[in-house]
Amino acid sequence: xxxxxxxxxxxxxxxxxxxxxxxxxxxxxxxxxxxxxxxxxxxxxxxxxxxxxxxxxxxxxxxxxxxxxxxxxxxxxxxxxxxxxxxxxxxxxxxxxxxxxxxxxxxxxxxxxxxxxxxxxxxxxxxxxxxxxxxxxxxxxxxxxxxxxxxxxxxxxxxxxxxxxxxxxxxxxxxxxxxxxxxxxxxxxxxxxxxxxxxxxxxxxxxxxxxxxxxxxxxxxxxxxxxxxxxxxxxxxxxxxxxxxxxxxxxxxxxxxxxx
Ligand SMILES: O=P(O)(O)OC[C@@H](O)[C@@H](O)c1c[nH]c2ccccc12
Numbered sequence: 001x002x003x004x005x006x007x008x009x010x011x012x013x014x015x016x017x018x019x020x021x022x023x024x025x026x027x028x029x030x031x032x033x034x035x036x037x038x039x040x041x042x043x044x045x046x047x048x049x050x051x052x053x054x055x056x057x058x059x060x061x062x063x064x065x066x067x068x069x070x071x072x073x074x075x076x077x078x079x080x081x082x083x084x085x086x087x088x089x090x091x092x093x094x095x096x097x098x099x100x101x102x103x104x105x106x107x108x109x110x111x112x113x114x115x116x117x118x119x120x121x122x123x124x125x126x127x128x129x130x131x132x133x134x135x136x137x138x139x140x141x142x143x144x145x146x147x148x149x150x151x152x153x154x155x156x157x158x159x160x161x162x163x164x165x166x167x168x169x170x171x172x173x174x175x176x177x178x179x180x181x182x183x184x185x186x187x188x189x190x191x192x193x194x195x196x197x198x199x200x201x202x203x204x205x206x207x208x209x210x211x212x213x214x215x216x217x218x219x220x221x222x223x224x225x226x227x228x229x230x231x232x233x234x235x236x237x238x239x240x241x242x243x244x245x246x247x248x249x250x251x252x253x254x255x256x257x258x259x260x
Contacts, residue, residue, distance in 0.1 A: 003194035004063050005121075008097055009145050012121045020126055028126070031133035032161060039115035041138035041164040042185055044087045045215065045238045052228050052259040055117065055217065056081035056251075057090040057242030058108060061099040064196040069246045074104050075111035077251050082112045084255025090117040090240060093134070102134050109135040117166060121145060128157040138164040138185075143174035144193055155181050166217060175206055184214045187240065191220040200227060207235035225258055 045053045058077055061067045081089055091108050092100035100120070109116055118136035122128060123145055131139045139158050141151055151167070158165050165183040169175045170192055178186055188203045198221035207216045218236035222228060223244045231239070241258065248254035 004097075004196060005142075005144055005193040008063075008094070008121050009123055011096060012094075012123060012127075016124055016126060019130075025126060025129065028129050028133050032129050035132060035135055038132075038137040038162040038164075039113070041088055041115040041117060041166075042215070044115050045185075045217075048087050048238075051085065052232065053087045053238040054085070054255065054259050055088045055090050055238060055240040056084070056086035056245060056255060057092065057119065057240060058104060059092045059098060059100070059119075059242040059246055061097070062243065063097045064191070065243060067099070068243055071249075074107045078108040078111040078114075080251035081245075081255055082114055084252040085259055086114065086255055087238070088115045088117060088138075090119045090140075090242070092119045092242075094120050102130075105134045105136060115164075122154060123150065125154065125157055128154055128161065128163075131158075132161040132163060136163060138166055140166050140168055140187070141181075142168045142193065143178050144168075144170065148177045148180065151177065151181060155183060168219065169206065170202055172206070172209065175209060179211070179214070185217060186210050186214050187217040187219045188236070189219045190222075200231065203231050203236055204234040207231070210235065222258075225260065228258060 060072050091105040092098040093102050094100045115137035117138040118131040155165050166185045166187045167178045168187040168189050169178045170189045188206045190200050190202045191198045203218040210216050216236045217238040218231040219240040222241050245254045
């Protein structure tokens with residue numbers, strides 16, 4: 001376990017057995033079936049015209065930065081993102097490194113109308129059903145944590161539950177695997193999840209290799225309007241932003257300032 005991603009994934013896998021015992025899959029399936037229908041995540045991104053399509057992330061802490069935001073009022077943050085003009089939200093549910101919680105997703109969803117991406121480390125089919133049972137509209141699949149079979153199976157399950165899939169890559173080999181999936185949403189993470197280093201050049205380099213029928217979502221390390229303009233010119237059409245906005249007291253104003 002030399003890098004952060006492997007450590008997190010190992011921890012996730014170790015939690016799974018307990019979770020499955022506490023909440024057996026059939027019960028979870030029933031919960032998922034009882035949820036309101038998924039809101040269109042991809043559709044909401046595609047509906048944005050004339051300004052940047054932003055996915056506003058609700059994130060309290062991160063492995064690279066520690067605590068990011070002290071005053072963490074989820075409904076207030078969620079509604080501020082709406083008022084600021086975000087197209088979608090992303091909610092961290094990972095508890096140990098990001099201080100997230102499953103409840104944060106449920107609370108955010110009850111607080112506003114935008115589609116929500118469940119941001120976590122999903123490596124097992126159980127977690128896909130769990131995401132829908134929590135009310136997620138979309139899930140993140142991280143190619144660096146999955147082989148191509150796992151990615152394909154998890155994607156199929158997510159689609160069966162009516163959720164959109166954002167597949168995350170950070171190099172050429174992962175992009176090649178991601179393009180074999182059905183989802184049109186290709187997230188390019190500027191942060192290397194193994195070393196935690198951030199380079200906007202990652203989006204610039206990889207976006208060029210994404211066919212025109214896919215949609216590039218630039219992720220991580222975006223801190224200004226000019227970063228968004230720069231990556232849009234490189235081919236990104238949506239932007240996933242957490243820390244920059246989470247550090248601002250006024251989330252609505254910070255969102256507006258970024259997307260115009
Ligand atoms: O806070 P930032 O640098 O704006 O990044 C947001 C988002 O891209 C980042 O939280 C993220 C991208 N991929 C992930 C996978 C797991 C956990 C977190 C992430």
